Amino acid sequence: MKATNAKAQLLIGISFLLLAFSMLTTVMTWVLVLVVISVALQALPFFKVDIHHPSVRTINLFAILCALALAYTTWQAGLMIAMVNLLVMACALKILQMHTTRDYFIVVCVQFFLIGCGLIFEQSIFYAGFLAFVATLQLSSVAFHISPSRPLQKQIWLSIKISLQAMPICVLLFLVLPQLSPLWKMPSSQSKQTGLTEEITPGDIANLSQSGDLAFRAQFSGNIPAPHQRYWRGLVFEDFDGKTWRISEARKKMKRINYRLGRKTSPAYDYSKEFKYDVIIEPTNQQFLFALDAPLTTTRRTWLSPDFQIQSTIPLVTKFKYSVQSYPNTPLKGASDYFDVNMNLQVPETGNPKTKAWVRELRQQHRSNEAFILAVETFFFTEPFSYTLRPDLMPFDPVDTFLFDKQAGFCAHFSSAYAYIMRLAGIPARVVGGYQGGEMRKEQYMSIYQYDAHAWVEIWQPGIGWIRKDPTGFVAPDRISYGLERALAYEESFLEDSPFSLMKWRNTAVLNEIRLVLADIDFFWSKWVLGFDQERQLNLFRLLVGEIKPIRIALLLLAILFVISLFLLLFNYRVWFPKINNYPLHFYLKSLKYLAKQNIVRARQETPMAFYTRIAQQLSVQQRELFLTLTEQFNQVTYQVQTPSRERIKAMRQTLKAFKKSL
Amino acid sequence: MDQSLDLAIREISKVVLGKQTQVKLALTCLLCRGHLLIEDLPGMGKTSLAHAIASTLGLQLSRVQFTSDLLPADILGVNIFDSEAKRFVFHQGPVFSQILLADEINRASPKTQSALLEAMEEKQVSIDGETYSLPDPFFVIATQNPTHQSGTYPLPESQLDRFFMRIQLGFPDWQSEKTMLMELEEHTLDSINNVISSEAQTRLHQEVLKVSASSAIVEYILRLVTYTRESEDFPNPLSPRASKSLLLAAKAWALLAGRSYVLPEDVQAILPSVAEHRLRSAYSDSATSHVFSDLLLSRVDTLAA
Numbered sequence: 001m002k003a004t005n006a007k008a009q010l011l012i013g014i015s016f017l018l019l020a021f022s023m024l025t026t027v028m029t030w031v032l033v034l035v036v037i038s039v040a041l042q043a044l045p046f047f048k049v050d051i052h053h054p055s056v057r058t059i060n061l062f063a064i065l066c067a068l069a070l071a072y073t074t075w076q077a078g079l080m081i082a083m084v085n086l087l088v089m090a091c092a093l094k095i096l097q098m099h100t101t102r103d104y105f106i107v108v109c110v111q112f113f114l115i116g117c118g119l120i121f122e123q124s125i126f127y128a129g130f131l132a133f134v135a136t137l138q139l140s141s142v143a144f145h146i147s148p149s150r151p152l153q154k155q156i157w158l159s160i161k162i163s164l165q166a167m168p169i170c171v172l173l174f175l176v177l178p179q180l181s182p183l184w185k186m187p188s189s190q191s192k193q194t195g196l197t198e199e200i201t202p203g204d205i206a207n208l209s210q211s212g213d214l215a216f217r218a219q220f221s222g223n224i225p226a227p228h229q230r231y232w233r234g235l236v237f238e239d240f241d242g243k244t245w246r247i248s249e250a251r252k253k254m255k256r257i258n259y260r261l262g263r264k265t266s267p268a269y270d271y272s273k274e275f276k277y278d279v280i281i282e283p284t285n286q287q288f289l290f291a292l293d294a295p296l297t298t299t300r301r302t303w304l305s306p307d308f309q310i311q312s313t314i315p316l317v318t319k320f321k322y323s324v325q326s327y328p329n330t331p332l333k334g335a336s337d338y339f340d341v342n343m344n345l346q347v348p349e350t351g352n353p354k355t356k357a358w359v360r361e362l363r364q365q366h367r368s369n370e371a372f373i374l375a376v377e378t379f380f381f382t383e384p385f386s387y388t389l390r391p392d393l394m395p396f397d398p399v400d401t402f403l404f405d406k407q408a409g410f411c412a413h414f415s416s417a418y419a420y421i422m423r424l425a426g427i428p429a430r431v432v433g434g435y436q437g438g439e440m441r442k443e444q445y446m447s448i449y450q451y452d453a454h455a456w457v458e459i460w461q462p463g464i465g466w467i468r469k470d471p472t473g474f475v476a477p478d479r480i481s482y483g484l485e486r487a488l489a490y491e492e493s494f495l496e497d498s499p500f501s502l503m504k505w506r507n508t509a510v511l512n513e514i515r516l517v518l519a520d521i522d523f524f525w526s527k528w529v530l531g532f533d534q535e536r537q538l539n540l541f542r543l544l545v546g547e548i549k550p551i552r553i554a555l556l557l558l559a560i561l562f563v564i565s566l567f568l569l570l571f572n573y574r575v576w577f578p579k580i581n582n583y584p585l586h587f588y589l590k591s592l593k594y595l596a597k598q599n600i601v602r603a604r605q606e607t608p609m610a611f612y613t614r615i616a617q618q619l620s621v622q623q624r625e626l627f628l629t630l631t632e633q634f635n636q637v638t639y640q641v642q643t644p645s646r647e648r649i650k651a652m653r654q655t656l657k658a659f660k661k662s663l
Numbered sequence: 664m665d666q667s668l669d670l671a672i673r674e675i676s677k678v679v680l681g682k683q684t685q686v687k688l689a690l691t692c693l694l695c696r697g698h699l700l701i702e703d704l705p706g707m708g709k710t711s712l713a714h715a716i717a718s719t720l721g722l723q724l725s726r727v728q729f730t731s732d733l734l735p736a737d738i739l740g741v742n743i744f745d746s747e748a749k750r751f752v753f754h755q756g757p758v759f760s761q762i763l764l765a766d767e768i769n770r771a772s773p774k775t776q777s778a779l780l781e782a783m784e785e786k787q788v789s790i791d792g793e794t795y796s797l798p799d800p801f802f803v804i805a806t807q808n809p810t811h812q813s814g815t816y817p818l819p820e821s822q823l824d825r826f827f828m829r830i831q832l833g834f835p836d837w838q839s840e841k842t843m844l845m846e847l848e849e850h851t852l853d854s855i856n857n858v859i860s861s862e863a864q865t866r867l868h869q870e871v872l873k874v875s876a877s878s879a880i881v882e883y884i885l886r887l888v889t890y891t892r893e894s895e896d897f898p899n900p901l902s903p904r905a906s907k908s909l910l911l912a913a914k915a916w917a918l919l920a921g922r923s924y925v926l927p928e929d930v931q932a933i934l935p936s937v938a939e940h941r942l943r944s945a946y947s948d949s950a951t952s953h954v955f956s957d958l959l960l961s962r963v964d965t966l967a968a
Contacts, residue, residue: 585879585966605960607927638879640924 005148006046009098011141012107013039015134016095019114020088022130026081026121028073031089034066038092056097063093084117104145111138123318125525136160165571169564174532175540176560196288196433200237200455201244202391202398202412211450215435216281216290217523219445223275225292227437228480229328231456231468232290232448234434236307238343240423242351243398245416245431248343255305259313265304267294270329280321280526287312289322290434290448293468294330299323300535308332308466321531332458333465341460344428347420354400355417359424372425373459373469376418380474383407385414387476411479414471415455428460432468437483441516445523451484583649584637587656591630594663608634626659668867668919670858675715678850679708679832681839688830688936689716689804691915694864694871697827697908698783698803700768700940707832709806713764714852716804720864721857722761723798729771731814735778739788740795753790758782761798765805769815779803780822800864820899820941827908828933829940867918874914876925879967883927884909886963887934894962897942897955905941912937927965934960 020027020035027035044051054062066089074082091110098104115131139159143150216232237245258265275292289302289310297304299322301313312320366372384407391409394401399417402409415431422429436454438446456470473480538548545552580586592602600618602611608631616624633652637644668690675686689712692699701709710726717724727738740756757763758779765779782788783803787796805826808815823829835843843850859867884906892900901909910925912933917925935956942955 582967589966604962604964605931607931607965609926609928635926639877639926640875641877 005104005145007148007152008104008141008144009095010043010046011137011144012104012111013043013095015137015141016091016107016111018130018137019111019118019134020092022127022134023084023088023114023118023121026084027088028070028085030073031070031085031092034089035092038095042095042098054096059093059097063090066093080120084114084120087114087117101145108138108142123530125521125529128525132163136163139163168567172560172564174529175537176557178534178537196234196286196453198235198286199244199246200412200416200431200433202394202402202409202416213450214282214519214522215448215450215452216279217445217447217526218277218279218438219523219527220275220277223273224440224443224446225275225328227482229292230436230438230446231292231454231470232435232438232452233293233295233309233432234288234290235432236309236458237431237433238307240347240416240420240431242348245419250343251307254339255307255311258306259303265306265308267308267330267333269294269296269327270331271327273327273329275326275328276324277326278321278323278527280319280523280531281316283316283318283320285315285317287315289320291324292326292328294327294332296325296327297322319526319530321527321533331465332467340466341428344430344460345423345426347423352397352399352420354397354404355420356424358403359421363425369425369427369461373422373427376421377471377474380414380418380471385409385475387472387479411472412455414475415457418469418471419457419459422457422459430458430466432456432458436470436480439483441519441523447519447523454479584634584644584652587649587652588630588634591627591656591659594660595627598663620662623659623662626655626662630655630659667859667863671719674719674855674858675712677854678715678852679712680843680850681835682708682712682832685830685832686712687916687919688828688933691912691919691933692828692830692936693720693802694867694915694918695827695908695911696800696802696868697912698805698825700805700807700823700826700829701832702807702809702829702940703832705808707834709832710764710766711852712832713762713804713806715855717762717764718852718855719857720762720859721861722800722802724762724764725757725760726764726766727757728766729768729775731770731772731816733771733775735775738775738779739782739790742791751791753793753795755795758788759795759797761800762802762804765803767808768805769807769817771816773816773819776816776818776822780825783825800861823940824902824904826940828912828936830936871911871915871918874917874923874925876910876914880913880925880927880930881910882967883930883963883965884913886967887930887938887959890963891942891959896958899942901938901941905938908937909934931960931965 017035017039020032024032041051041053067086070082070085070089074085087110091107091114094103094107094110098107112135115135118131119128136156136159139162140152140155143155143158235247236251237247238251239246239248279290281289289312291297291310294308295304295310297310302310302322303313305311310322310324312322362375363372366375386408387410388408389410391413392406394406398413399420402413402417412431419429419431433453433455435448435452436456437452438448440446454472456468456472458466459469461467470480541548541553541556545556588608595601595615598618600615606614612628612631616628619627630652633648633655637648637652641648671690672683672686675690676683679686689699689701693716701712703709713726714724727733736756738756738758740754740759742751742753744750745752763779768776768779782797786799786801787794789795807818834840887909888901888903888906891897909930913925913929916929916933917923920929922929935953938959939953939956942959
């Protein structure tokens with residue numbers, strides 16, 4: 001490639017660098033190092049540093065070694081990630097040997113493909129915007145490849161213009177292209193899971209509470225629940241080993257069987273009160289969905305499990321939207337209680353002796369369940385418990401240590417201790433994980449963040465079902481009514497590990513406004529772009545053509561194709577109808593075209609009069625005279641007078657007409 | 664007014680036979696107040712042409728034969744101590760004349776060449792801190808042997824650019840040379856009359872400036888110079904001074920043709936003389952052809968397209 005294209009190469013290198021680093025979680029570190037080195041090497045000529053480039057043989061050998069290394073380092077990470085890494089690596093090596101135009105275009109194409117790969121892992125509007133920026137850089141690089149001497153701003157402007165012209169077509173294709181289900185699925189087991197996990201050890205949720213990331217958003221139509229009603233139920237932990245609460249294996253097995261048999265859980269819904277909302281959940285790589293009690297959903301690929309938990313049938317690797325109706329007055333009670341009751345009385349045989357003794361004693365005083373529960377709650381109220389994000393470590397007999405020694409903890413400590421006490425007393429109890437709270441924006445949608453993660457307890461009341469108890473609320477009522485930040489105001493530990501999170505500056509009005517506007521944009525994007533699924537597409541079709549029939553769909557697609565062609569036609573109409581600035585020249589060139597049909601062609605350097613002199617003999621007398629007149633008129637209008645008058649142009653047009661006739 | 668110009672052409676042609684175009688070009692150059700470089704083999708009538716022009720215009724001419732040992736003082740003049748007046752007196756050199764014929768300019772050393780070329784540009788001479796202005800009009804007509812001949816110091820590009828035009832005479836045709844040989848006596852420099860007075864010259868120069876050049880013409884010239892700047896086939900692109908010269912020369916050529924406006928033909932006619940010596944490199948060995956100009960003209964469309 002010529003040195004003049006150093007700019008194109010530099011730009012493609014920069015865009016590649018940006019692209020590779022934007023996929024930081026996917027691309028291996030050593031591949032990134034390779035990317036940096038190759039981009040730096042190919043950028044050197046631009047800075048007038050000459051180095052000896054490695055030969056093709058060296059690069060090929062290196063490529064084989066890299067491929068082996070890649071196979072070794074990514075074989076557990078799953079095929080998808082290995083393939084993306086391979087692509088990035090190959091592109092990095094190809095950049096080192098961009099010798100021909102073909103090499104250059106291979107790199108460009110691979111990078112456009114990489115942009116698509118980037119969208120597999122992240123779909124937020126900001127990332128999409130970033131990728132659009134990278135794509136613009138790439139287009140500018142191609143523009144430099146084609147015309148190297150134009151200034152950078154013009155190239156970028158050209159790329160933006162082209163992209164904008166493509167926009168309407170892009171929107172149309174987005175709306176009508178079939179929304180096929182993915183042909184393959186992301187191997188999810190190796191991906192990092194986010195949000196709540198399948199087990200709770202007191203102290204865990206405290207880590208989650210340090211994150212200001214979005215968990216999900218809900219858009220309500222109709223009633224909006226009050227803060228103390230915002231219990232977003234997620235996971236049910238029924239297995240306790242003295243330290244950690246887990247999802248019980250038996251429960252998992254039962255769920256699997258139920259799912260396979262297609263058994264649906266339908267509690268006796270009490271329709272007296274209703275919340276209706278759509279949830280857009282961020283990818284978690286898990287299957288739990290969150291909803292208020294007691295949920296009912298009709299969204300595809302979801303089902304209601306026997307522990308009243310909505311689940312997705314596949315792990316959530318992208319944002320997912322589902323609609324829910326919740327009936328808060330519905331008792332959480334299934335058809336058969338036997339299983340639930342037995343499972344939730346299990347306690348480990350060893351450990352926490354103090355608690356055991358204390359419960360035994362208290363149970364002797366209070367025979368009835370109600371009285372016992374009241375006594376326990378009184379204990380929480382009266383003892384100097386405090387709510388903190390910085391609990392001390394409690395490695396041995398954690399419940400004992402918490403209840404009688406430290407007396408300071410986070411929601412998981414309270415829930416864990418409470419449920420354990422209940423089980424010891426023979427009352428079935430389980431820990432429920434989910435989110436509590438949510439930030440309402442303009443009466444439109446509610447954002448629930450990771451720091452809203454919460455754990456509470458459900459206890460079994462014969463005849464009634466599962467009843468929610470939140471021991472955290474006894475100690476820190478602010479947590480329930482006003483959220484985590486307010487509850488922790490005294491110790492200033494809210495998001496203390498992420499000092500740059502916008503969340504932290506909620507009290508600064510301007511910054512908070514910025515944060516909320518960003519949230520609005522993200523919500524809009526999630527709802528209208530990412531949430532545009534097959535169902536919505538069919539609705540759109542229905543709106544356009546009524547009842548869906550193949551012939552109608554075909555006609556619709558034809559109409560869309562027509563509209564796209566029309567767009568293209570409009571963009572390029574100047575090609576067919578060029579703007580005429582200079583009529584005399586236009587007329588003269590037309591006469592030349594007529595002559596060219598007779599194989600009489602003007603040479604580039606011939607002046608009009610010289611041309612006439614040369615060809616005069618080839619024309620008939622009438623033609624000769626007319627063409628001489630035309631030439632003279634052209635010379636006069638073009639060279640003699642500054643601005644041609646309308647009459648002269650008219651006269652020229654007439655001469656041209658007569659000349660055309662004479663031919 | 665074109666009568667006097669026609670007359671002048673006829674007068675000069677008495678001495679330089681069969682060289683109508685070259686004579687017209689030389690006149691064009693002087694009408695534009697530009698310096699002229701005549702390049703050709705020895706004995707082709709370069710000096711005769713210069714003499715004839717001087718006589719026709721009635722201008723005072725002095726001639727310097729450039730040699731390799733010629734010093735700047737030999738051209739510009741020198742301060743000599745007058746023992747009677749007991750002071751230095753400036754003795755003007757040959758440069759103090761209306762037409763300076765610098766014969767075989769490329770045989771002098773670069774130092775002397777540049778002394779002359781400075782005078783050409785500034786139209787004044789500075790010696791020992793004293794500045795003397797040159798007469799008006801001041802033309803230099805320099806003649807030059809092809810650079811491949813021995814004993815020549817080629818003019819650098821920067822100095823070639825000072826010459827408004829460079830023309831070549833070329834061999835006369837059969838008939839002209841025959842006439843010349845048959846009527847050897849009649850064609851002497853003495854037979855030439857002064858046909859254009861100095862006032863007429865000033866007026867003609869004004870008229871050249873008044874010739875109208877439409878935007879189509881200006882754009883044609885711009886296309887030409889821009890092409891030399893963008894194409895890789897031209898080692899020395901044309902400067903804005905060159906484009907100015909092109910326009911002015913085209914106007915003068917149009918006036919010589921009796922028109923008050925410029926046609927593309929005018930530009931094409933003067934382009935080789937005005938542009939060739941600026942386009943080629945000083946060492947290129949194309950003394951008698953217009954390689955670059957012809958290439959340029961064939962590449963650029965006369966009409967905007």
